[in-house]
Amino acid sequence: MITARINGQPETFASSLSVSAFLEEKGYRPDRVAVEQNGSIVPKREYESRLIEDGDTLEVVSFVGGG
């Protein structure tokens, strides 16, 4: 079990998972989000390879259309 802080709230996962798997599990659309892990942006090309580990802090900003 790992615990990560997602948008300020602690969340528990069975094990480390990729940013990509996390986004899918939570129903986010990868092309509409910006993800910060421990204070720095995760490039979209690294969503598959980047793992969320125990104790990480994630900020997920999801954009909706309109401007």
Place this chain on the structure above:
Amino acid sequence: MQNIQVTEEEIRQALVSRHTEGIQARISAARVAVAGLGGLGSNIAVSLARLGVGHLHLIDFDRVDVTNLNRQQYFADQVGMPKTEALRENLLRINPWLDLRTDCLRVTEENAAGLLRDDTYICEAFDVAEQKAMLVRTVLEKLPEKYLVAASGMAGYGDGNEIHTRRVASRFYLCGDEKTEAAAGRGLMAPRVALCAAHQANMVLRLILGES
């Protein structure tokens, strides 16, 4: 630039009389980019022009459409013009001595960093969610020294007080209600779009003046 009744010095003095010398000096020295000149960007640019922001960089690939007139700072006789040119014209009517740079092009992951290199503050003011996310990711990755003020969620006629500004990261701020997407029967309407644009312009002003 016909029939100009006021001089550059008169406008400068008027800004100083409203804002005070020290504050105006910082505003006048600032370099701000506005990426996207629709409902958000055109309103942000008008606010920044009225503040006397020294250097404005206006970016959009599109032309003024008649459907833009419900919320964007253009006029019926400008339909068909590139937004960069139409907005330049309108801002120069507010202050004929503004230093404006315009780029009529589409911002991409590839060109964003070079395009925004000389700007200190960047307003994300796109319409399409994927474009918003792309610009935010690219600026945060490639231009981490910049201040970024983005927007999400301002459609419809819901509670105006739900439009807010929050600091997401040390140099990244987000304005909007963060949920209301433009949809059929819940279109983009002048008041909430202008509210969100005013949040963005105010956040840029606060950053220029050293607030966070």
